[in-house]
Amino acid sequence: MKVIICGAGQVGWQIARQLSGERNDVTVVDSNADLVRRATDTLDVQGIAGFASYPDVLERAGARDADMVIAATHSDEVNMVTCQVAHSVFAVPRKIARLRAQSYLTAIYSDLYRRDHLPIDVVISPEREVAEAALRRLAAPTAFDTEMFLEGQVQLLGIQLDEDCPVLNTPLRQLTDLFSTLRAIVVGVRRAGNLFAPEPGDQLYDGDQIYVSTHVDDTARTLEIFGKPFTRQERIVILGGGNVGLAVARALEGRAERVRSKVIEKSRAAAERAADALERTVVLHGDGLDMELLSEAGIDRADAILAVTDDDKTNLLASVRAKSAGCKMAIALVNDPTLLPLMEPLNVDAYINPRATTVSSIxxxxxxxxxxxxxxxxxxxxxxxxxxxxxxxxxxxxxxxxxxxxxxxxxxxxxxxxxxxxxxxxxxxxxxxxxxxxxxxxxxxxxxxxxxxxxxxx
Structure with a gap:
């Protein structure tokens, strides 16, 4: 398959890495020559430095015989025009665009992306994907990673095993016999940084990170078996009132079971927008690293803090402060993958990686x-x-x-x-x-x- 990836940032680079590793013909386009050079030096891809929406740049990238264009630059408008040019000039069969602005994503304007208007086959919204990932984390609070499959009937859980896990040093085939009615399977184990698919005779050890596939009705029991008792989240503090935080707060307001949530937002304008958009959620204006403000939000009684600002370090530090003040659980939005090894020593329970959620969608x-x-x-x-x-x-x-x-x-x-x-x-x-x-x-x-x-x- 011949693919043109427009945008060599974190998402574009990761998609290029995966597709080139599978022996696809990949060309990366970016206006930043240094990013293009990084891609061509480290991956088996071709690179073109230039603006992805320019027809001559797409032609140099091989658009005339491309099977797909993935527009993932930092500009929504460039991504949209790139798909239009790919369709109108080069008749590229499949076009995927990453769009961030919520106005472009409103359902009433969905006709905009028809072939006779803006011919985009798939629209990916990172903020929506991240908000949904955050809600999944809150639904399985003791898992560090989670995703739904089979129309919401099956859940993938990432679980960190501790020394008090009751099934350590037990062969996996024996777990199947012990819990014969449990609809759950350990499909992946990360040990000492190495991820592998386990054999039936393999055992689990303290410090392992495991990935378990379970029927949603068995989620609570699965977590309990691996030493992570299920707890319902009733009080949640959301740090960041932007698109992600606002989407999560709205979803929590719409739940049948009552959830008391508070939003902390540093920008007055964003805080006012959030306050206008939410009905039952308290919105506080101020710095989420301020202990007085965290105390006002009731962080010592909170079941979880969800730190989803656009700054990784703020998210991590606020999570640490919240845990030290008595918050039971901390979930942090982390864009920079090099910061992920800090999660365990900082006692941050779970993370959301926007790049991974967007890559999965694409x-x-x-x-x-x-x-x-x-x-x-x-x-x-x-x-x-x-x-x-x-x-x-x-x-x-x-x-x-x-x-x-x-x-x-x-x-x-x-x-x-x-x-x-x-x-x-x-x-x-x-x-x-x-x-x-x-x-x-x-x-x-x-x-x-x-x-x-x-x-x-x-």
Missing amino acids: LRHIRHGRVRGVYSIGDGEAEVIEAQVLSTSPIAGQAIRDIDFPEGVLVAAVQKGGKVVRPTGGTRIDEGDVIVVFSLAADVPEVERLFQVSIDFF
């Missing part, structure tokens, strides 16, 4: 076959892929134990006729089933091949 629309969902784990180390099985897929009609999956791949869940079943070696994969698989990055191309249809399907 990958969902790039993967071949009937792929319906993709979630990128860590720094692109692995993917969890949800896909529908077609009649001519190589895995159709086979039991899981007979499918030639690579070593770094595990089946996490299977949906048959709308019902989720816990996969075993004898589970047969049939046409129409939807399956969720965990795959290390190096094995993703092979997973895609197993989901693809053969040529006679057409």
Whole structure:
């Protein structure tokens, strides 16, 4: 597949890394020559320095025979014009644009992106993706990472194991026997910085980070089994009243169960906008690092602080202060991946990586076959892929134990006729089933091949 990625920032670079690693023909375009040079020096990609929306720049990037354009520059307008030029001048079949401004995303203006107006096939909104990720974190407060699959029936949980975890030093196959009715599977383990797909005989140790796929009805029990008792969040302090914080506060107001939330915003104008938009949420104007203001927000009684300002260091420091003042849990928005190793020593419970959420959204629309969902784990180390099985897929009609999956791949869940079943070696994969698989990055191309249809399907 020939792909042009416009924008060589964090998101563009990560997408380029993943697609070039899968032997796609990738060209990166950015007006910053240094960013283009970084991409071409470290990745197997071509680079063009120039403005992505200029027709001559896209032509030099190979737009005449490109299969897809991904517009992920820092400017919404450049991304929109890039897609228009790619369509009108070069007839590029698929165009994805990252748009930040909420005005462009309002549902009543959705007709704007039709082919006869602005021909954008997929619009990605980082702020919406991050807000949804924050709400998922709050729904499973003791997990450091979480994502939903199979129409919300299956949840992926990232769990940090501590010394008081009751199932340490127990082979995974024995856990299956001990909890035979539990619809949960350990699909990934990160140990000493190395992520791998575990074997049935592997054991879990103190300090491991594990990824567990579980039916949503079994989430609380799964967390409890791995030493993380489920607690309901009733009092939440949100630091940052911008698009992300406002979206989270609105969602919390709309919940059936009562959640008392307060928003702290440093900008007076943003605080006033948030106060006007929210009905039951208290909005406080001031610096979230100010202990007096945190005390006024009741941080000592809060179940969680959600720090989602546009400054990583503010988010981390505010999380540390909140925890030291008695807040039970801290979730921080962290853009810079080099700061993530600080999470554990700083006692920050969970993080949200906007780059990872945006990359996952874009990958969902790039993967071949009937792929319906993709979630990128860590720094692109692995993917969890949800896909529908077609009649001519190589895995159709086979039991899981007979499918030639690579070593770094595990089946996490299977949906048959709308019902989720816990996969075993004898589970047969049939046409129409939807399956969720965990795959290390190096094995993703092979997973895609197993989901693809053969040529006679057409």
